[in-house]
Amino acid sequence: xxxxxxxxxxxxxxxxxxxxxxxxxxxxxxxxxxxxxxxxxxxxxxxxxxxxxxxxxxxxxxxxxxxxxxxxxxxxxxxxxxxxxxxxxxxxxxxxxxxxxxxxxxxxxxxxxxxxxxxxxxxxxxxxxxxxxxxxxxxxxxxxxxxxxxxxxxxxxxxxxxxxxxxxxxxxxxxxxxxxxxxxxxxxxxxxxxxxxxxxxxxxxxxxxxxxxxxxxxxxxxxxxxxxxxxxxxxxxxxxxxxxxxxxxxxxxxxxxxxxxxxxxxxxxxxxxxxxxxxxxxxxxxxxxxxxxxxxxxxxxxxxxxxxxxxxxxxxxxxxxxxxxxxxxxxxxxxxxxxxxxxx
Amino acid sequence: xxxxxxxxxxxxxxxxxxxxxxxxxxxxxxxxxxxxxxxxxxxxxxxxxxxxxxxxxxxxxxxxxxxxxxxxxxxxxxxxxxxxxxxxxxxxxxxxxxxxxxxxxxxxxxxxxxxxxxxxxxxxxxxxxxxxxxxxxxxxxxxxxxxxxxxxxxxxxxxxxxxxxxxxxxxxxxxxxxxxxxxxxxxxxxxxxxxxxxxxxxxxxxxxxxxxxxxxxxxxxxxxxxxxxxxxxxxxxxxxxxxxxxxxxxxxxxxxxxxxxxxxxxxxxxxxxxxxxxxxxxxxxxxxxxxxxxxxxxxxxxxxxxxxxxxxxxxxxxxxxxxxxxxxxxxxxxxxxxxxxxxx
Numbered sequence: 246x247x248x249x250x251x252x253x254x255x256x257x258x259x260x261x262x263x264x265x266x267x268x269x270x271x272x273x274x275x276x277x278x279x280x281x282x283x284x285x286x287x288x289x290x291x292x293x294x295x296x297x298x299x300x301x302x303x304x305x306x307x308x309x310x311x312x313x314x315x316x317x318x319x320x321x322x323x324x325x326x327x328x329x330x331x332x333x334x335x336x337x338x339x340x341x342x343x344x345x346x347x348x349x350x351x352x353x354x355x356x357x358x359x360x361x362x363x364x365x366x367x368x369x370x371x372x373x374x375x376x377x378x379x380x381x382x383x384x385x386x387x388x389x390x391x392x393x394x395x396x397x398x399x400x401x402x403x404x405x406x407x408x409x410x411x412x413x414x415x416x417x418x419x420x421x422x423x424x425x426x427x428x429x430x431x432x433x434x435x436x437x438x439x440x441x442x443x444x445x446x447x448x449x450x451x452x453x454x455x456x457x458x459x460x461x462x463x464x465x466x467x468x469x470x471x472x473x474x475x476x477x478x479x480x481x482x483x484x485x486x487x488x489x490x491x492x493x494x495x496x497x498x499x500x501x502x503x504x505x506x507x508x509x510x511x512x513x514x515x516x517x518x519x520x521x522x523x524x525x526x527x528x529x530x531x532x533x534x535x536x537x538x539x540x541x542x543x544x545x546x547x548x549x550x551x552x553x554x555x556x557x558x559x560x561x562x563x564x565x566x567x568x569x570x571x572x573x574x575x576x577x578x579x580x581x582x583x584x585x586x587x588x589x
Numbered sequence: 590x591x592x593x594x595x596x597x598x599x600x601x602x603x604x605x606x607x608x609x610x611x612x613x614x615x616x617x618x619x620x621x622x623x624x625x626x627x628x629x630x631x632x633x634x635x636x637x638x639x640x641x642x643x644x645x646x647x648x649x650x651x652x653x654x655x656x657x658x659x660x661x662x663x664x665x666x667x668x669x670x671x672x673x674x675x676x677x678x679x680x681x682x683x684x685x686x687x688x689x690x691x692x693x694x695x696x697x698x699x700x701x702x703x704x705x706x707x708x709x710x711x712x713x714x715x716x717x718x719x720x721x722x723x724x725x726x727x728x729x730x731x732x733x734x735x736x737x738x739x740x741x742x743x744x745x746x747x748x749x750x751x752x753x754x755x756x757x758x759x760x761x762x763x764x765x766x767x768x769x770x771x772x773x774x775x776x777x778x779x780x781x782x783x784x785x786x787x788x789x790x791x792x793x794x795x796x797x798x799x800x801x802x803x804x805x806x807x808x809x810x811x812x813x814x815x816x817x818x819x820x821x822x823x824x825x826x827x828x829x830x831x832x833x834x835x836x837x838x839x840x841x842x843x844x845x846x847x848x849x850x851x852x853x854x855x856x857x858x859x860x861x862x863x864x865x866x867x868x869x870x871x872x873x874x875x876x877x878x879x880x881x882x883x884x885x886x887x888x889x890x891x892x893x894x895x896x897x898x899x900x901x902x903x904x905x906x907x908x909x910x911x912x913x914x915x916x917x918x919x920x921x922x923x924x925x926x927x928x929x930x931x932x933x
Contacts, residue, residue, distance in 0.1 A: 255701055256696045347744050
């Protein structure tokens, strides 16, 4: 059977890279025929997770598979990445106190037990750091050559009184990023391609639920949108938020925090750090009157010391991001996907 | 670093095969350093899932990755298997009304879009059949040769008023199986090895939550233990139940339902059907006074028409299964693991 799918006849790497191509795959395949949820926020919203009303509260549910290569990288490993990824997806829905996580591992026949034990210790340590207990799991083994080493899936549940969507932006709202952009992607890129910058570049992978709890406590209802800029980086996250909210975003380039090693790597490689994945950061949309208050709360947390107000929502260029470079304004492209496969 | 792990220095296929070897891996690695849960039933219980008290109820949480090969097999496919597997794990904890499932897919670069769409339709159909809405997902793509086609993870949540553990057996309790044993494993084996019996052998893969709801309605508190006999089959499930409960089980061989094609395949291949995986069956431990009532409820459901009382719990041979063959009694061995890799 030949399919007339715009995604093409075969899946390719870009379909897993978090940008436009992945959104097309989800819309054309995974949402095909899915019922609109009777209640709550579900798959069709393509948010960081789903939210189901339970009594007076919301039960938030999220899942992530992690296929990063290599398994160990500067600043973290696949175990820390999995736990942080799921904790952060819950937090991006407003659910900053995880109730429980599941952890499912698929291993290749011949995988070193010592590496597995090291990853398990990292999972456990990150789970404790985020106060996110892992309560159940699953183990599968595939043959040699049938899977590259190890992949992990974590799913998470948490209750929240209020769901923060990624589509709540209005004209005038401020865009805040909680720290430097692009660290995770460049760190993985450097170690994979043995760049000279390796060692200086460190992944930012961390559970940020505690920091987000502080921001929500400070901003309350005025925090109107959140998303973690993972695959496809800040550019991808902002495009999705702007498009769903029906606003444009004016972004001030010189206010976007970048570490020196990321700045150097970006210039060396000609890769825009705004297209590159973060694993311990968030993008917040905040009503203008609360922006400084939320920023102060972020600065008070060690993971948010570089937080900055980087943009404003506007009523033109709807669904688009305009970058003010200081010398002029240009359209920030939406990435087709993360430049590097298996970044998370 | 050399590890002194009894599991050995490298993971092997048996560690994912559901039997003794997998239990050793979980105990020696995944439970290493895990905190005892403050409340609820968690990882350390190694049950089909975890249960967390929420108000007056329990929130049950479960996860499964599926790596079956081939993706399409007589009687089902990986999509149906994933949804049914997670729905059934919830049901085995007593939670027969799934609140929501997550679905995470990992694809190989080059995977045919038509196959993906076929699997997605199967996921959706099974989700509707089980009244288990899929509310959120995740998509990753790995390079060619880095993963064999497609693997799926599903996690599920459900509330229940009462958790049915797998350790509630007492002396005198009856063991019920809800239908014929070994169908799934032999069907996959036949198609994979192109046996002549292929076609006659059909996987039993199905969501059984509705059937289990009927059994629980009939048996109430007298249904004291449940487990689905997946990897490692009835023998593995019963060993785990008996060991955790501290009883022995006397099993009557001639009462165990087997389909004719499974009987033929088992003889041909010399594989014990009690060691082989099922994907639409359950093992129930029931107080003797309720056994006939529960059996009648199972018979009233299409998926339970071959249900049978197959054994009795006893105060000797603790943790062991004694098979009454009609000619004498012998120990039923606990499988090291499922005979075939990637059965689910």
